[in-house]
Amino acid sequence: MRFRFPVMFFALLLTLTAHAQAPVASMGNGEYQVVSGDTLWNIAQRIRPAGASMAQVMLAIIQANPSVFINNKTDLLKKGTVLRLPASGEITSLSNSGTSSNSETSKPRVLGDLKPASPDSARLNLASVNAMVIDTRTNEVLYSNNSDAVVPIASISKLMTAMVMLDANQPMDEKISVQIDRTRELKNVFSRLRIGSVVSRRDMLLMTLMSSENRAASSLAHHYTGGYDAFIAAMNAKARALGMTNTHFVEPTGLSEKNVSSARDLTLMVQAAAKYALIKDLSTTPKKDIRFSKPSYTLAFYNTNPLIQNHTWNIQLTKTGFINEAGRCLVMLTNINDRPLIMVLLDSYGKRSHVGDASRIRHWLETGNSTRVPTAAKAYHQRKLSALGG
Template sequence: MKYFLAAVTSLFFIFYTSDSCARRAEYTPKTQSRAVLVYDVDAGKTLYAKNIHSVYPIASITKLMMAVITLDARLPAKRIITVKPADRDLLKKTGSRLTVGSKLTRTTMLHIALMSSENRAAAALSRYYPHGRQAFIRHMNLKAKKYRMLRTHFTDPTGLSPASVSTAHDLLLLVKHASQYPVIRRYSTDKKLRVFTGKGSLIYKSSNGLINNRQWKIALQKTGFTNEAGHCMVLKTTIKHRKYIFIILGARNHYGHYADAITLKNWLLHKR
C-alpha cells in the first residue's frame, strides 16, 4: 500500500510541477502604462506589445534624438555654450538650476541633458546648432524619417511640448540607433557629475532610479515626464545574459514606469 501511495504522490508531483511550469511560461504580465514594448535584441523579436502603434507625447525621451543630432553634427566638443533667456521654458514654466549666463562645454551640456534630463542644456545645444534651433528640430524630424519612425514628430529639443510625439514601436527604432553611439550609452547611464558653470559648481544625478540598483545592468536609458505624457522610460538592459529593450510610456503613477519595468524583468527571469 505504501508503495502505491508513493507512486501516486510522485505522479501528482510530476503533473503539478509540469502544469505549474506550463502556466508560468504562458503567463502574460500586467502593466499599468498605456504603451509597453519588450524587445529581445538577441532573438530580434518583440516579446510583449501593448498599444505599440498608438501615438503619445514622449516628454524627455525626445532628448535621445536631440543627442543623435548633436553628435552627428560633429561640432567642437569643447566649445563653450552660454545659457541665454531663449533657453528658458516658457511653455511649462519649469525651473532649472542652470541659470541664465551659465557656461558649459558642449560635451557637458549633452552629458547633463542625457543623464539628468536638464532642459536648458538641451535647449542651448539646439540653439548653437548651425542655423539655429529651427534647423535643429528640422533635422530631428528628417532623422526620424530616415529611421522609419513614421508616426513620430518633434516640435522641440526637450520634449516639454506635448506636440513632440511618437509610438512605442518608433521609439524601439530610436533606441536601436541611439545605442550605437558610445557617448549616448555612457552619458545616459552615468550616476553623477559635478559641473562648473562659471557661477559655481552644481552636482547632477541620474534621473533614473534604476541606475543605482545593482540588480539592473543598464546599457542605455532615458526617462521623461510631463502631465500629458505621464511617466515614461526607455532602456536597454541585460537579463540572464540576454539583451532586451524596454519601452514604457504613459504611466500615471509616479513610480508606475519603474513598477512596470520590474514586472517585465521578473517575467523575463521566469520565462522559459
C-alpha cells in the same frame, strides 16, 4: 526534432536565493509527477548528481522528455505531468557545450546557440498604457500593448536631441552658453541653470541625458550649426531616416505635448541611440558635479532613473520622461538573463510607476509571472484604455 534550452535559467542560478530542497518524490521506475510550483530549474536542482552542472541536468531532463518540452516551453510545467528522470550516467555523459550524435532527437544543442523561451505575455500586468519589449538579438517582440498609438513622449525626445547634436560633429569641449530664447515651452519652467552661464558641450549633453535638464537640451539646439530651426528639422529628418513613421518633434526638450511618437517607433530610436557610445555612457552616469563659469558656480546632478543605482540591473542606455500629457515614461536598453532587451514604457500614473513596470517585466521574464500593479496606477491605465476605446 531540435531541442532548445532557455538561457534564462542560468541567470536564475545567480538571482534565486539558495534554500534547501526536498527530494523529488518519485512515482517509481524513475518517474516524477509535477506538482504546483515546480519548474525545470528546481527539479534539476533536486536530482543533480555530484560533479554535474545544472546545464547538464536540465538538458538531460529535456532529452528524456521530448513530448513535454516542445516549442521552447521549458518554463511552463503543467501540474500532473509525468517526467522520466534521467539516470546519473545519462546526465554526466552530456557536455555543457553539446555532444555529437547521429540522432536528431538526442542531440543537445550548444548552449550559446540556444534560444531562450519567452513567457506568456498575457501574464504580464503593467501600469504603462503603451508598451513594447523586444529582444534586440532576434528582433522578437516579447510584449506589445497599444504600441502603435501616437502619444506625447515627453523627455524621451532628448535621445533624438542627443543623436542630432552628435551627428553634427561639433567640438565636445567647446564652451557654450545656456540659452532658451527659441524654446518657448521653457517659459516659467524652473531650472537651476543660469541663463548665459557657460559650460562645455559635453557637460551640456550629460545634463540633458542623465538629469533630463531642459535648459541644457535647449542650449544644444541653440548652438547647433545652422541654428535652432535647422536642429528641429534635423530631428524630424533623423526620425524619417530611422523609419519612425509615427514620430514628430517641434522642440528639443519634450516639454511640448506635440512631440509625439509610438512605443514601436521608440524601439527604433533606442536601437539607433545605442550605436552612440557617448549616449550610452552619459545616459547611465549615476551622478556628477558640474562647474559653470560666467558666473562661476557648481551644481550636483543625478540620474533620473533610480535603477541606475541598483547594481542588480545591467542597463546600457536609459531615458526617462514626464509631462502631464505623457504620464511617466521610460526607455531602456538592458540585459536580462543574457538577453539584450529594449523596454519602452509610456504613460503610467505614479512617480515610480514606470520603474515599477521595468521591474515587473524583469520578474515576468525570470519567472513567467507578473507582480501586482498599484491600485491607483491600474485605475489610471483602465481609464486611458477606455478613452482609447480599448
